[in-house]
Amino acid sequence: MGLTIGVDIGGTKIAAGVVDEDGSILDTSQVATPPTPEGVVEAIADAVKTVGRGSSAEAVGIGAAGYVDDKRATVLFAPNIAWRHEALKDKIEQRVSMSVVVENDANAAAWGEYRFGAGAGHEDVVCITLGTGLGGGIILGGRLYRGRFGVAGEFGHIRVVPDGLMCGCGSQGCWEQYASGRALVRYARQRATATPDAATVLLELGDGTPEGIEGRHVSAAAREGDPVAIDSFRELARWAGAGLADLASLFDPGAFIVGGGVSDEGDLVLDPIRKSFRRWLVGTRYRPHAQVLAAQLGGRAGLVGAADLARQG
Secondary structure: OOOEEEEEEOOOEEEEEEEOOOOOEEEEEEEEOOOOHHHHHHHHHHHHHHHHOOOOOOEEEEEEOOEEOOOOOOEEEOOOOOOEEEOHHHHHHHHHOOEEEEEEHHHHHHHHHHHHOOOOOOOOEEEEEEOOOEEEEEEEOOEEOOOOOOOOOOHHHOEOOOOOOEOOOOOEOEHHHOOOHHHHHHHHHHHHHHOHHHOHHHHHHOOOOHHHOOHHHHHHHHHOOOHHHHHHHHHHHHHHHHHHHHHHHHHOOOEEEEEOHHHHHOHHHHHHHHHHHHHHOOOOOOOOOOEEEEOOOHHHHHHHHHHHHHHHO
16 A cells, blocks of 8 residues: 555644655645534544545544554544544544544554654564653554553553552552653642752743743753753653563563653653663663663654554555
């Protein structure tokens, strides 16, 4: 199969792109994300029709945030769109007259990185995305591992602290409460409250109060050497690396790929993640270590991965 179309559903926009066999995006189309579930379906179809007009695209891959069934057809549950057992594959196929594959967005991004990004040369890869929350995807033996019911790889909701912080999923102590963009902001605000004299740059970038600190402020302050901002990144990295060590005990991959907005800070966060990973890896002195790599595709990973999964059929 030649050209395919990938779709990335975001909170504010829906992006569709024509993607070739090398993972290059040849053309794109964007529409605003509507507020209703029915509107989102129509918007996806409109974006696909627009970008596909005049191309020879043969199939569509859709990355959706949520649980996707084992047939890659139905969104069982989406946290940010009121989809419950939404037959997305059938609805889009009826509107665009092409075959459709639906995949979890983090799985799609993981596949994109494996095929065309940082995962090149590895057959066993585990990806995590450190964004607002924490997502992930698993590639074993060159195949996307989805689990029996299609919902494997929800790493953010592994409970790492019994009776810990409340999570939006309704549980307590989930990993994403300690290793995510939200966690980074919480660490920075707590530390700026406790030691304001050490957080002068961080507080200045906000509105002068800990409550005004946002993720972009933590990143900018850390780049300027603010010790509280740097320490906040290190705390996030400590939790992220310890979690990767646990995942190594489960999957023993050749590489971990770290993506998401937090990872855009490069070695500022990746170096302490690697250090924490080595610290907590069981038998660390006596076993080979997986590489911990930065994602390469950025925001394109989900769209490119979804398109390639549609090509795989």
